[in-house]
Amino acid sequence: MNDQHDHGALGDAEYAEFMELAAEEGFDVDDVEGAIAEAGHGPLPVLAVVGRPNVGKSTLVNRIIGRREAVVEDKPGVTRDRVTYEAEWAGRRFKVVDTGGWEQDVLGIDAAVAAQAEYAIETADAVVFVVDAKVGATDSDEAVVKLLRRAGKPVVLCANKVDGQSGESDAASLWSLGLGQPHPVSSLHGRGTGDMLDAVLEALPEAPEQTFGGTPVGGPRRIALIGRPNVGKSSLLNKVAKEDRVVVNELAGTTRDPVDELIELGGVTWKFVDTAGIRKKVHLQQGADYYASLRTAAAVEKAEVAVILIDTTETISVQDQRIITMAVEAGRAIVIAYNKWDELDEERRYYLEREIETEMQQVAWAPRVNVSALTGRHMEKLVPAIETALAGWETRVPTGRLNAFLGEVVAAHPHPIRGGKQPRILFGTQAGSKPPRFVLFASGFLEHGYRRFIERRLREEFGFEGTPIHISVRVREKRGAQHKKK
Numbered sequence: 001m002n003d004q005h006d007h008g009a010l011g012d013a014e015y016a017e018f019m020e021l022a023a024e025e026g027f028d029v030d031d032v033e034g035a036i037a038e039a040g041h042g043p044l045p046v047l048a049v050v051g052r053p054n055v056g057k058s059t060l061v062n063r064i065i066g067r068r069e070a071v072v073e074d075k076p077g078v079t080r081d082r083v084t085y086e087a088e089w090a091g092r093r094f095k096v097v098d099t100g101g102w103e104q105d106v107l108g109i110d111a112a113v114a115a116q117a118e119y120a121i122e123t124a125d126a127v128v129f130v131v132d133a134k135v136g137a138t139d140s141d142e143a144v145v146k147l148l149r150r151a152g153k154p155v156v157l158c159a160n161k162v163d164g165q166s167g168e169s170d171a172a173s174l175w176s177l178g179l180g181q182p183h184p185v186s187s188l189h190g191r192g193t194g195d196m197l198d199a200v201l202e203a204l205p206e207a208p209e210q211t212f213g214g215t216p217v218g219g220p221r222r223i224a225l226i227g228r229p230n231v232g233k234s235s236l237l238n239k240v241a242k243e244d245r246v247v248v249n250e251l252a253g254t255t256r257d258p259v260d261e262l263i264e265l266g267g268v269t270w271k272f273v274d275t276a277g278i279r280k281k282v283h284l285q286q287g288a289d290y291y292a293s294l295r296t297a298a299a300v301e302k303a304e305v306a307v308i309l310i311d312t313t314e315t316i317s318v319q320d321q322r323i324i325t326m327a328v329e330a331g332r333a334i335v336i337a338y339n340k341w342d343e344l345d346e347e348r349r350y351y352l353e354r355e356i357e358t359e360m361q362q363v364a365w366a367p368r369v370n371v372s373a374l375t376g377r378h379m380e381k382l383v384p385a386i387e388t389a390l391a392g393w394e395t396r397v398p399t400g401r402l403n404a405f406l407g408e409v410v411a412a413h414p415h416p417i418r419g420g421k422q423p424r425i426l427f428g429t430q431a432g433s434k435p436p437r438f439v440l441f442a443s444g445f446l447e448h449g450y451r452r453f454i455e456r457r458l459r460e461e462f463g464f465e466g467t468p469i470h471i472s473v474r475v476r477e478k479r480g481a482q483h484k485k486k
Contacts (some may be wrong), residue, residue, distance in 0.1 A: 014290065018399055018429055025426045027441060027476055033144060036431045043331075044083060044086070045204040046301055048097045048120035051130035052140040056160045058100030060130060060187035066090040068119060084297045084326070089197045094204055097123060097239050097297060116143050121374035123298035126203040129179065133159040133170040137177055144196040145177050148337065154203035157182045158196055163189065190313065199332045220271040220388065226327065227309035231338040235373035236309060240265060240382070266383035273302045283297075293326075300326060304393070304434070305333040305386055312338045312352055312370075316359045322446060324363055325329070327470045332392035333436040334366040335385045335466060365392075366458055367466050389466025395436060397462050399429045406440075409457050415450050424477070425454070437470040446473050 022032045037254035049057050051063075078142060085096045099116040121127055131141055145433045148155050159171035162184035174336045183199060185192040225233050241263050261272040300306055306327035310320055327334055343350065367385035397405075406425050415423050423444025431439050440446070440454070455469050 003460055004283065012326075016022060018427075019329055021403075021427050022441065024455065025441065025476065027474075031130050031390065031474065031477075032441070036429065044093055044095050044127040045206075046084075046095045046097060046123055046206060047087075047126050047128060047200060048099065048124035049121050049128045050099050050117040051158075052138065052142060052144070055130045055132040056187045057130050058098055060128070060158065060160065060185070060193075061098040061392045062095055063187050063190060063193050063447065064089075082292050084301070084330075090201060090372070092201055092204075092206075094200075095301070097294075097301075097463050099294065109245060114218055117147050118121055119146060119298050121151045121153060121295045122379060123301045124153055125205055126156065126200065127151075128156045128200065130158045130160050131177070131182070133162050133167055133182070133184065136170065136173060141177065145179065146479055148179070155179050156196060156203055158187075159184045162185055162186055162192065204386050220269045221305065221386075222271045222274050222303045223305045223307055223386065224296075224303035224327075224332070225307050225309065226299055226323055227311075228317065228323060231309045231311045232373040233309055236337070236339065236371070237263075238371050239376050240379060252448050266380075268383070270386075273299055293322075296323060300330045300332060302334055305335065305389055306334045307337055307382070307386065308328075309337050311338050313340050313343055313348070316352075316355045321359065321362075326361075329360065331468055333386075333389035333466050333471065334363055334468070335382070335389050336360070336363060336368050336372045337382065340371055342372045365467070366467060385466075390464040392463055393467040394433050394466055395467070396433050397430050402430060402438075403427050405457075406454075409454065413453065415444075415446060417449070423475075435467045435470060437462060438472070440471060442473055442474045442475055445475055 019032065049061055051057050051247060053362050064084045083098055085098065087094055087096050098122045099120045107166070120224050129144060131137060131147060138312040157174060157176050157177065157354055159182040162168065163186045165232045168184055171182045176184035181199075182194040184190060187193065187194050221313045226235055227233055241261070263270055263272055306382060308320075308324055308327060324334075324336075338352075367388050369378060371382065406428055410425050415425075423442050423446055425442060425446070426441050428438055431437050438458070446454075451471055455471060458464060
């Protein structure tokens with residue numbers, strides 16, 4: 001098994017044959033190995049950035065991810081849809097959860113700090129705790145420290161707003177928080193962020209090796225029930241639990257409000273993770289959308305399957321599509337559950353089908369179930385749909401079979417000629433599963449439309465129902481360029 005890990009998804013014989021093929025086509029061995037390793041990693045580790053308002057969390061997130069994406073002006077009413085970003089430092093990739101966008105007036109400052117920190121800490125492998133070094137440790141900071149201690153996650157203490165030597169002593173005073181060395185940083189100017197990120201890499205686990213086969217060690221398959229607020233998530237879960245007369249098991253030892261529910265369905269125990277709305281919480285007024293997106297991100301990161309609920313009595317919204325995009329980008333198996341189906345009249349059903357055709361194209365490959373959380377209609381179809389999505393998510397195509405398929409596709413449908421040249425797919429391999437990740441090696445740049453065509457044909461040939469597919473392309477360097485390198 002270890003040998004397999006060394007070569008991503010490829011066994012020894014397959015790997016040797018593949019590398020021989022790569023050499024014949026003029027590819028650099030290191031480049032090929034690098035492409036397979038990059039595409040074949042398991043889930044990326046997650047880093048949460050927490051702290052009270054106005055300490056510079058979003059500015060720090062922008063600095064970490066290397067672009068201005070996180071909102072840095074926390075005005076009331078600003079809806080923050082994305083809270084998770086991908087980052088890289090010193091050749092290692094990880095995800096960053098930004099908690100900068102909540103509104104402090106919603107619950108009162110202390111409760112709001114605690115809520116956003118709880119959600120983020122729950123999903124994280126490590127935490128960057130940001131404190132304003134100029135102000136020093138406040139009561140709110142002390143409250144977050146207690147949360148961090150209870151959660152037991154590795155913490156990197158960031159003493160922000162240290163713009164020069166004079167601020168170093170302010171940073172040193174934060175040793176008193178008992179979280180170890182404070183890293184003096186100016187997230188605005190970038191000062192000290194490199195050293196802090198080195199410490200982050202030490203705190204984060206390595207991205208796990210890609211594994212193939214059945215259920216991972218650690219028990220039941222993990223399902224996130226997600227969707228926009230009031231779409232019927234709680235009703236669906238309660239109906240499922242009640243009808244199967246299941247003990248809903250609350251796992252102890254966590255500090256957060258939502259809990260993991262162990263539920264028996266179709267003779268199998270499943271773990272429903274972080275399902276928002278199971279526990280009633282004070283309504284967060286304007287902050288509700290932000291908290292919902294943070295909670296959804298946390299649930300998706302912990303899950304293997306995302307069951308996305310759509311309220312069929314309302315028009316499919318931009319928010320529905322953003323939630324779908326979040327699950328697709330996270331690389332989870334996906335099932336779409338259209339709720340309140342029994343409430344539809346003929347006219348609404350007609351228009352809904354048109355909406356599904358136009359608005360749900362990005363997940364046309366996902367199993368669909370039409371259910372009613374209220375009456376329990378078609379609930380028995382949920383488990384087969386989840387099992388289908390998991391099977392697609394774990395599907396592995398042997399390299400020989402994949403290349404025979406690619407050869408046929410390229411011969412029948414060659415890439416369009418652009419600028420007098422016609423790029424060709426020379427060979428490819430599946431570098432990972434969960435979700436399926438393919439690396440194609442080509443003689444030139446493959447246009448986005450052609451990559452989409454290849455994905456469509458992969459689905460027609462091999463199934464992959466219920467799973468996103470990631471395709472990356474490596475282009476062969478001109479032989480002259482290779483000689484120059486030597």
